[in-house]
Amino acid sequence: MQIELKQPVLQKNDAMAQQLRELFAQHHVFVLDLLASPGSGKTSTILATIDALRDEFNIAVIEGDIAGSVDAKKIKDQGIPAVQINTGGACHLEADMIKRAVDVLDLKRLDLIIIENVGNLVCPTDFDLGENAKAMILSVPEGDDKPLKYPGVFQVSQAIILNKVDTMPVFNFDEEAFNASIKQLNPTASVFRIAATNGFGVEAWADWLREKIHAIQ
Secondary structure, eight states: OOOOOHHHHHHHHHHHHHHHHHHHHHTTOEEEEEEEOTTSOHHHHHHHHHHHHTTTSOEEEEEEESSOOHHHHHHHTTTOOEEEEEOTTOSSOOHHHHHHHHTTSOGGGOSEEEEEOOSOSSGGGGOOOSOSEEEEEEEGGGOTTHHHHSHHHHHSOSEEEEEOGGGTTTSOOOHHHHHHHHHHHOTTOEEEEOBTTTTBTHHHHHHHHHHHHHHTO
């Protein structure tokens, strides 16, 4: 006998995600699900995004990790509410985890929630978290071949951030091949070249996010 578990799990997740989506819409909160592999610069990108938008919007962050709370502390040190989720081994966040995190946030006072998903280019793509958009980060050191190796995450993302472009001269990264792969996989995705640690390109990314937030307010 074969038991298919994935579909019931996703159906339960999607039902909770829809409840979250309705809750976020009720409070006019834009929710961004940020995907990337470990070491791509998720937290540094979030910090740069906060710097660009904090004077205009009230922001909170939900941090997803297998263990630890290092990144959440970095966010809190900037005066931004952050809720840590430790999955205990799971390679992705699920909607019920987000619901528990949201319960400790004051949605009435928020404009933007950034979810830093668990570092993984595969598992998180299947799970709806009630977000308005998914975005993913690829760093130059990871290589230009990642869209071909992990197409799913590039296909589900409305925005693709190429981070650490200041290291381009050091690594054998074929940006033309990368852009061609993105155009093939997801021709409507917006692509942003940034170096999060020094602020290069962050304003264009922040402008994209700013427009999305205003659109639901």
